[in-house]
Amino acid sequence: MQGKADVAKRFLLWTALYFVGAVLAARFLRNADGVTLFWPSAGIGYVCVLRFGLPWVATIASAMLAYHLLLTQSSWEFIAYSLAGKIIGTAVAAGYVLQENRSLHLRTEDGMRLFGGGILLALFSSAIGAFGLMKTGVVSGDELPTAFARWALGDLLGIAAVAPSLLFITNTRAAAHRLSPYHETSGRRERGFWLALLLTSFAAIYSLGGHKNLYGLGLITLPLVLLLWSALRFSSVWTSVSTGVTVIYLSVVSGIGLGGFVAPASLIDTTVLLMLLCLVAIIPVMMALAGLEQRTTAYALYRRATRDTLTGLLNRTAFEDEARRRLSSNQAPATLMYIDLDNLKIINDSTSHVVGDEVIHAIAGAIGASVGEDSVLARTGGDEFAILLPRGEAGAIVQARRLLTEIEAMRVPFGDQVLTTTASIGLVAASATERDYDVLFSHADAACFAAKELGGNRYHISYPSSDEAQAHNAVMxxxxxxxxxxxxxxxxxxxxxxxxxxxxxxxxxxxxxxxxxxxxxxxxxxxxxxxxxxxxxxxxxxxxxxxxxxxxxxxxxxxxxxxxxxxxxxxxxxxxxxxxxxxxxxxxxxxxxxxxxxxxxxxxxxxxxxxxxxxxxxxxxxxxxxxxxxxxxxxxxxxxxxxxxxxxxxxxxxxxxxxxxxxxxxxxxxxxxxxxxxxxxxxxxxxxxxxxxxxxxxxxxxxxxxxxxxxxxxxxxxxxxxxxxxxxxx
Structure with missing residues (x-):
């Protein structure tokens, strides 16, 4: 029941968004001749179907039907053509983008594919819609090319202005993740300064347009440069939303004729203006996608350098760096734990290394779930793990006992067999006077070795000042x-x-x-x-x-x-x-x-x-x-x-x-x-x-x-x- 309620809420939300976009276009983005300059709802419906599947074209049908019935006096015949154009165009575009079950990863390649889908949506929607205008007598046959071009460019600009923002906003990656479209690398002061410059450029464009300056529109380069700055420095969401706002503002002042600007009268003027606005909408977003893709590649290389490929845990080098940083940055209680699985070689030799890797992977997951996110966990070797616990010796002993029990209780199926293993654990607590990672790791390793020599499936504590530790140092x-x-x-x-x-x-x-x-x-x-x-x-x-x-x-x-x-x-x-x-x-x-x-x-x-x-x-x-x-x-x-x-x-x-x-x-x-x-x-x-x-x-x-x-x-x-x-x- 809860799932159906969530789907219903989502359906109502996207239907409302599409309806609001249509109303805004009809009320505020229409020139003196009554021609809607661009259609932001095209981008809303496009993203909805891309995110949730082809059946969600129902949101477009519902919103368009409400729009025509409540706000226009269109005939039922034209309403049918209008709905058909929007639904068929969106379905064709989504089918092209998602062909062969391809998923969207917000890369440059995906941006080009989305733009290609947007062109298909605009062509199909305008072809059917313009034909409907002619069939219902709204335009003549001679005016059909003009109606087709304006309809197509309006849909395309709506997609370019709105779709990127919605795609970024509806991304499922956590906002705190470094690859999230929300991830910011700049400071608030820089973004505030940038926003002030953008608003200043808006005011300059409006002011020069009001003085009938023929070169007023040339100031469009100012917000374009600022948007390129945003694509290089700010989050993808910030860039896409700012681009959408900029395009809408420029559409209002130049396309409708506010602030002294002359609205385009001919098809050529309208085409040139809409193409210019499309470039303003597309270029910053494509640069933002390229930046996100570059961060994704860098992050993949970073993970490969710092993560163990089998378990996804930190590798030894990354663990050492993080452990050193934590031990040196504060005097909070900490205990270094070293874990070595017992008799894993028997599993590798009697089955295969692939099965042994499955055992290691399963145990790594169990250890990670047990120690929690506040600990630093790594796979340091073939069947060896290291953990820096943010707690003292007493708490670490409790954790070691829990891990020994959980590892011993694990069962990994292999054919008609069930594979099990145990572990040996070495512990050493960091003191106020001894927080050197190399020293602690050496003692934890020695304690683990002592636990293994005593038969395994146990923990052993090392005290750096003990005779045992001194003997270990001598061996080292x-x-x-x-x-x-x-x-x-x-x-x-x-x-x-x-x-x-x-x-x-x-x-x-x-x-x-x-x-x-x-x-x-x-x-x-x-x-x-x-x-x-x-x-x-x-x-x-x-x-x-x-x-x-x-x-x-x-x-x-x-x-x-x-x-x-x-x-x-x-x-x-x-x-x-x-x-x-x-x-x-x-x-x-x-x-x-x-x-x-x-x-x-x-x-x-x-x-x-x-x-x-x-x-x-x-x-x-x-x-x-x-x-x-x-x-x-x-x-x-x-x-x-x-x-x-x-x-x-x-x-x-x-x-x-x-x-x-x-x-x-x-x-x-x-x-x-x-x-x-x-x-x-x-x-x-x-x-x-x-x-x-x-x-x-x-x-x-x-x-x-x-x-x-x-x-x-x-x-x-x-x-x-x-x-x-x-x-x-x-």
Whole structure:
């Protein structure tokens, strides 16, 4: 019922507007000969049908019928022709503009299409109307061309003067939107000054016309220039309304003959005047449309630069700018929240990235609806979001709990499945003394990482002064330092020998170890930077550096390379998931003189446990290149023996924690003995790590362990020193 009432009100409003336009034209826009100079109702009916559809030509029929019955003594025959001309002309024009269901976006192209439709409306309406005038005896056959021309130009001027304003005013975009026709970029003072100039130009035109000045009408350039100024500086609504008022004013003073102007008497005079007024009506509006289109293009580019294409949220750069601005502009409570979805990779791998994007899009909508418009929300990465909440820690905790519940409760259908996920959230509240965005974001990210490591589906709060935060800062500094060291190639290679326990050999087995040397000569061991490298996924880059540097050294020292039987190089867990590593290593080995079969890649048991299938595939790819494999730190994972048979490795390196306990722990001895026995059954070679005493060496020999590595046989040395000492021993 409410919908029908709204339609009825709208119908009455547009019918009344059309009727008022007709009355104004008949009463005030008619010259001394009784000829209506222009018909503003043509523009009103045109816009009504464009906005609401062809059935709304009924408003034209109702208004015209009321106009003729109440204000004219026209015959029923002419009324029929008049109604037919207006209805058919408007329908044809609207059909042309809206062909193929095209919508109006108020661009320059649309303006040209609207003008073309207006010409069609004027031609059809005037043709039928003028024919009706002749049929009813109002004009003779000789006067038919004149009647047709005046009718057509009157409709066209009415459309040009009125339609743009109505189209802009009825635009559905919110007035506050920067692309709204109401959007103003100028100040009130400038608009007031402009309006004063326009009124002054009106007075000048009227004054000179009253003095019978032949050049009075030349002052029409003054309002035209002001309208062009308006098109460049003011809103589209301001420009179109001002243009319509200007055209009506000029029509009254020049076309009707007020203020001393002589009204046009001949068809040529009328045509020239109406065409001039049409240009005054069209040019400023077309410029306003061009300006609106330019703003639309600029806005599209701005959104592309600041918005995430999948979710429509701010991207990371735009979020940083806005967050910095808010944090620095006031001391109001604020909390930075960092959200990372749990296990979205499983959804991507088991379904597709398209489905994963649907999940992200749905969750982004839920987050946006939950936090409200007073917060700054962005998608900062693949499945990561950041929010600046305008509230303190207590309020942020309530919001974090709500988000965790809503995300966990979300269900995204996929075929006959229902996909779900959870989230990890990190929080850090801005204090009066700490409002630096970079610091807060770092702590929020660390808190989110801590929440994920605790199992996910939870929030974690970071306090910048806490020990945890200080540890995170240390990791961050290490990560930055690692990047710098890699760029400057300050990592150096150390080597530690791997020796046989049951026979002497001149062959050189060794493991490459990485060290970081400061400019003052200080040497850092991996334990000081490896956690930072893993945290920020720099492992593959470091691994490539070690492989390339090792091969380059061996290539430059061919005599040393000939004595090498096995060169062990550790690979990080992230390298196992690097799809490009196999291509890199294949390319590097092809141009190396060092045999691939003498390169032994060491992977940790924990990295294998995370994804055994991927590890098997990785081992197969590397074996195709000729490389051998060692399973490092064996015994520290879960169900080690259960998957050992499935891994095509050559060496099993027994973790040093069992070796150090050989003398005092029966359990350690049992574990080492079991590993050695099972490895030999599977045809694999064992290596004991961290052997430091002769007693440990003897026990390992008794347990049939094949090789040993540790301080007992040699401490790590630089690669140059290592090979010098090996040559001396030989």
């Amino acid at each position: 500094r290490s990560a930055l330092r690692i990047r710098e060291v890699l760029e400057r190639e300050q990592f150096i290679l150390y080597c530690q020998p791997i020796v046989p326990l049951h026979e002497s050999s001149k062959d050189i087995h060794f493991e490459v170890l990485l060290r970081w040397r400061e400019e003052d000569g200080t040497i850092h061991v991996p334990a000081e930077f490896i956690s930072a490298a893993e945290r920020f996924r720099m492992g593959p880059r470091i691994d490539r550096y070690v492989i390339d540097t090792t091969l380059r050294w061996l290539e430059r020292h061919p005599q040393a390379a000939k004595s090498v039987t096995s060169c062990g190089i550790n690979l990080s867990g992230a390298t196992l998931t690097d799809e490009h590593f196999a291509d890199y290593l294949a390319t590097r080995l092809r141009r190396s003189s060092f045999p691939a079969q003498n390169l032994c890649l060491e992977i940790t048991e924990t990295s294998v446990v995370r994804d055994r299938k991927r590890a098997q595939r990785f081992i197969g790819q590397m074996r195709d290149l000729g490389c051998r494999f060692a399973l490092d730190d064996f015994g520290t994972g879960f169900c080690s023996f259960g998957y050992l048979n499935d891994l095509d490795v050559d060496f099993i390196k027994i973790d040093g924690s069992f070796i150090r306990g050989l003398e005092g722990s029966e359990l350690s001895r049992a574990v080492v003995r079991s590993i050695a026995d099972i490895a030999h059954v599977l045809g694999k070679t064992t290596v004991a790590e961290q052997v430091e005493t002769d007693a440990e060496r003897v026990r390992l020999q008794m347990m049939n362990v094949d090789y040993a590595q540790g301080y007992l046989f040699g401490r790590p040395q630089s690669i140059e020193t290592f090979f010098t000492s090996q040559t001396a021993v030989a």
